[in-house]
Amino acid sequence: MNGRYLAMGNDFIPFYYNYKVYLLAHLANGHFPLWSPSEAAGFPFFSSPLTQSFYPFNLLLVAWYKLRGGYDPIDHQLFTLAGLSIFGLGLYYWLKQISASRLAVLFSVLVMTVSFRLTETMRFPNGIHTAAWYPWVLYALTALTTGENMKKAAWPCFVLFFSTICMCTAGYPYFLYYSIFLFVPYWILLLTPLCKQLTPATVLHRKRMFFLSVASGTAATLVCAPYLIAVKRLMSQTVNRAGTSWHHSTYYNFDFVDTIGSLIYPPLAQWEGWYFFSITGILLIALLLIVCVTSRKRTLPVGPMQERLSHWRLWTAVLVIWIAICSSISYGGESLLFKLLWHSLPGFSSLRVWGRFSIVLVPLIAWLLCIAYDMLEKFILREDISGRAAVKQRPLLFLLATTYFVVLTAQICLYRANLVDPYWKVWGQAFASHRITFIVFGFAAFTAVFMVVAASGYAARLRHWRALVFFVLFVVAAVEMWPVGTRAWSSLQTMSSKPQSIDIDSFYSKAFRNLRANRPGTATSSPVFGTGLSSPNWYFNNYVGFYHATEKDKKNQDILLGAVNGQKVFFSKSTKHPSIRSFLVDALGFSNPGQLVSYNGDVLVWKIDAPQDGYLSFIDNADPYWNVYVNGEKKRLERLFGTFKSVYLSKGTHRVEFRYEPTLKAILLGTDDETQADGTG
DSSP states (O other): OOOEEEEEOTTHIIIIIHHHHHHHHHHHTTOOOOEETTSTTOEESTTOGGGOTTOTTHHHHHHHHHHHTSBOHHHHHHHHHHHHHHHHHHHHHHHHHHOSOHHHHHHHHHHHHTSHHHHHGGGOHHHHHHHTTHHHHHHHHHHHHHOSSTGGGHHHHHHHHHHHHHHHHSSOHHHHHHTHHHHHHHHHHHHSGGGGGTSSOSOOOHHHHHHHHHHHHHHHHHHHHHHHHHHHHHHHTBTTOSSOOHHHHTSSOOOHHHHHHHHHOGGGSOTTTOOOOOHHHHHHHHHHHHHHHHOOGGGSOTTHHHHHHHHHHHHHHHHHHHHHHHHHHHTGGGOHHHHHHHHHSTTGGGOOOGGGGGGGHHHHHHHHHHHHHHHIIIIISOBOTTSSBSSOHHHHHHHHHHHHHHHHHHHHHHHHTTOOOHHHHHHOGGGGGGHHHHHHHHHHHHHHHHHHHHHHHHHTTSTTHHHHHHHHHHHHHHHHHHHHHTTTTEEEEEOOSSOBOOOHHHHHHHHHHSOOBOSOOOSOSSSOOBOSOSOTTOSBHHHHHHHHHTGGGHHHHHHHHTSSSOOOEEEESOSOOSSHHHHHHHHTTOSOOOEEEEEOSSEEEEEEEESSSEEEEEEEEOOTTEEEEETTEEEOOEEETTTEEEEEEOSEEEEEEEEEOOOHHHHHHOOOGGGGSOOOO
């Protein structure tokens, strides 16, 4: 009670937790919110990816909300951690299909699940829950290829179908789009003869995998299509999301230097893309590369060992090339491949912060690390028939020491030069002193790996030798990442005395009577709705343009937006005004613009006795799914200042209903663009 806890920061509260409370409160009250009137003078709720409105696991959270009587930030952090668990479990089941070593799989899963790419992404719960389903899709594709019969193909088909739906609705379009560069190459690999060397399975069903994966993926896509289309249309109306801004796409720089930092010295790497997974992991992969390059088949016993060496070489080469290509794409404007894709691949130019593209590297590095540990276990820790080590230790130890010497030299040079990423200077003060720990723990990692290899010829006959090696290497790797990875973007906060909740029954009526707040903010649980901009790269183009254009006339802007007297509905002779001031002179000349009948966020019912022909304007943003009805008859929706809802009325008494109606037909077939034109005055 009222204790302290390590709280996630950055976008966690304003862009994710606030929306989740808002959504759960509505769902618990039996209402699905379509529109979000509490932010930036109105913005879509159902089609905003930030809200995660259709994510299946919301059903569990609704039950939790009802049980606790609310939802607090710690609940949302646990929900985020659940995403890591889903990722780790899927990674385990997938790697188990393509590796015969359980310890190799377990080591890779435990290390990569707490690697910097995933722990840094925890500030984006939607991102974690999108990436969480990557390994499940890989698992399903593999299972469809290796399953014994059609009956056993039902489960992977369901996994593929459900995982695709979860990825599409988890609310992080960037990671959904990035998955193309993970799933498509893997799917192609499963269709090629290389598939025979991928898994221990003796019978493969590539044709079956082709048809069933296409069928399951298509079915899931069709289910999610209305939502994805609505999201796409919303992005086309949102600042910098239409895919025409090179500056927007390349604003955050990630390059080869950041890759070096991600591998051996995290303070150097840009946080948006770093993926440090311990020096222990780096040295194991270095051992794998050394063995693949220096070992000769003729020196090995004929049979399984020669086959394993061929297997390791093949997939090490494939993964290194794959990782290199993906890394090149993450370099943004400095990459020729990025430029080609930006100009030619649909949707590619709409995204930014391409360092985050490194999320697709996590399953690939996990696979490579699994191969590396399998090599350590089967090749280095193995004894031959005479009881000696399976490989000559001295050359291996020399090359391992040489590799680490290069790493250590680079680390020391970077440390002495005080080279760090700007994020580290601004956000890394809580662990700024830990720059040296990466060198210290790196030495501990080298010592552990070196001793394991050096002692393998003597200790391999011990009963629990392999279990001891696993424990030591994992602990060292975890200790390397813990001081920083688990604390990025976090700070100590005081626990709230009770979970946050919203009384939906009175929420909107109170909000309509209250003043609005002309300040930045997202969805709120308070009946004080906001009109400010929480981000320069979000919200409607029309509204953002209007807001910035009228900022110099702050006094009149506040009156129009309801931050002074709370008025949100105006009646005027015309909607064609050059300034807010001239509109207010027109509108405030009518002392009685009508009365509120009802309002629930998605529907405003208003009664007015119009003294003459004119326009009724609701100072709430319009979008293509808003309709207006006057006395039950649908009318043309006009726009005031290009962004607010307005309708022409003749003199007399009218019942006006502004309804947000994103019906399936409207989403799939689109709307009449002419209904979104400005009024003619």
